[in-house]
Amino acid sequence: MSTRPPLKPLDDALAELLERTRPLQQAEGVPTFEADGRVLAEDLVAALQVPPQDNSSMDGYAVRCAEIPDEGVVLPVSQRIAAGHAAQPLQPGTAARIFTGAPVPAGADAIVMQEHTGPAGESAVRILSVPQAGQWIRRSGEDVTRGSVVLHKGQRLDPAACGLAAGIGRDRLQVARRPRVALFSTGDELVMPGTIAPEQMPPGAIYNSNRFFLRQLLARCGCEVSDLGIVPDRRDATVDALQQASQGHDLILTSGGVSVGEEDHIKPAVQQLGSLDLWQIAMKPGKPFAHGRVGDAHFIGLPGNPVSSFVTFLLLVRPFLLRLQGAARLQPTAFLLPARFDWPRADKRREFLRARLDAQGGLELFANQSSGVLTSMAWCDGLVDNPPGRTIARGDAVRFIPLSELMA
Incomplete structure (x- = not known):
């Protein structure tokens, strides 16, 4: 009887994912007015002093x-x-x-x-x-000195950086090409909002919330998104969708269908067309995760539960997409803050608990930490990164990753 491989630590999974990723080579010129959120593809060297004189x-x-x-x-x-x-x-x-x-x-x-x-x-x-x-x-040059590098290749531009570029006379900037991502969901149970009224939903049907937040998260990561909709739970339909998605895209991103059930067709379809590694990651929420290739495109399969899908995107897909763009900084900044809650149930996996700041700078915990409760993501300010096997007592310092870092 075969034994199931051990769960892969999150840091190892991320390192392996990034090792398989090479930055896109193409760059493009864009007006500085439109460069917010883009990754700089060149060092910016000042040709003048700022201010130019005292x-x-x-x-x-x-x-x-x-x-x-x-x-x-x-x-x-x-x-x-x-x-x-x-x-x-x-x-x-x-x-x-x-x-x-x-x-x-x-x-x-x-x-x-x-x-x-x-x-x-x-x-x-x-x-x-x-x-x-x-x-x-x-004094002349107290902000910028002539010949200095004011912004470095790989920096993700924000409004201040765009203003700094304009301040040295740059009206256009060379930035990394946007990753082209094909997005689709799988599942016969999925229904798009607006197609069926809530009171008329058939038994077992759910609205496709994942498609909405994934599309918007991709946009925040600087991607061009091709939304291929919902793919029926059939092997032939899944193969057709993957073949279409592999044309002209850098990444195929799916939600759901990466388990081993009889109706989970993503795994055999990707293997038929390319290669696939299914990882069981030692994190909660978000254990099932898949990475592979279909043609020239990367493939990433996220779990179907909405919080699992959301969290695995933030912790794995986001740094993957930033690396595709050649970004120098891939990881968010975390802070040690006091817990205003008790967490007596240690888990074998690394947990990411939904929490938000109180008025005194401590962290409150959302009451229901289930991977299906998307309300927790809408409510929280960020994630408490709790190591495996650790309980938390009120007043303990915990590692907190703000959503403002993860969704910038």
Whole structure:
């Protein structure tokens, strides 16, 4: 009698999955306005200083500190400098009216904010505080120096990064091509919302929630998605769907049908067309997971239970898709936070418990941690990563992975 292989640790499964993944080689140019969420395919080197010259960080007066030994000094105003306009050298014994962002005139070594000045007749100003050298001056290059790499290849761009790219004059960026993903679900029990009213649902039927959240998770990972719908529980239909999906796609992603039941046709269909490894991963929820190839496309099969499908996507499919795009950072940041709950039932598998932050920065636990309760994912702020065999007592520090990290 054959023995079932041991469950594969999650970290080993992820390492093996990433080892089988090579970044897509194609890159494309996109407007910087449209680069949010894309993975940079080049280092960005600054061709200028930011700011390009010393400038004022306040509305006020540019002065020489040596000419203001005490409070109350009155100086004539020799020029007015607005942002975007050139400045003349500061005449000795004078102040220059200056505005935020305007270039500091040669000879000035401090800015006195206008709140620390007072009237002194027409075209003069009274300095009410003794300035310190360099105060309220933003130095040329204090943000970006010419020749420096401001953004690195493999960085996933966000609004701040796009703004930084624009700040060095880049209106277009080279980014990794979006992964092309074919998505379909299997199961005769699945019904699309809108096709049958809730009160008319036949026995055993369920609405296909997985298709909705998987499609949106794929979009958040920067993918182009071809939604192939629901495939009937027949071997020939499954083979046809896989053959279609393998054309022009980098990944085929399915939900359900990766177990060993008589109506689970994904496994033999993938094996007929390509290769397949079925993994039993030591994680809860989400034990069944499949990876293989159909033609030139990767294949990943997720479990059918909605929370299992959601969690395995976040922990395995997301880093896989980021690696396809050449991203340098694949793993989310986790935090140690205090538990506001007891978890006395240790499990042999690594558990991912749905929890959310309370007002004091502790973690509350959703009452029902079943893999079929999608409400827990909509309710939670993230996942408590609980090692195998560990119980949790109220007040214990636990490892928490925010959904904001996992779904960025």
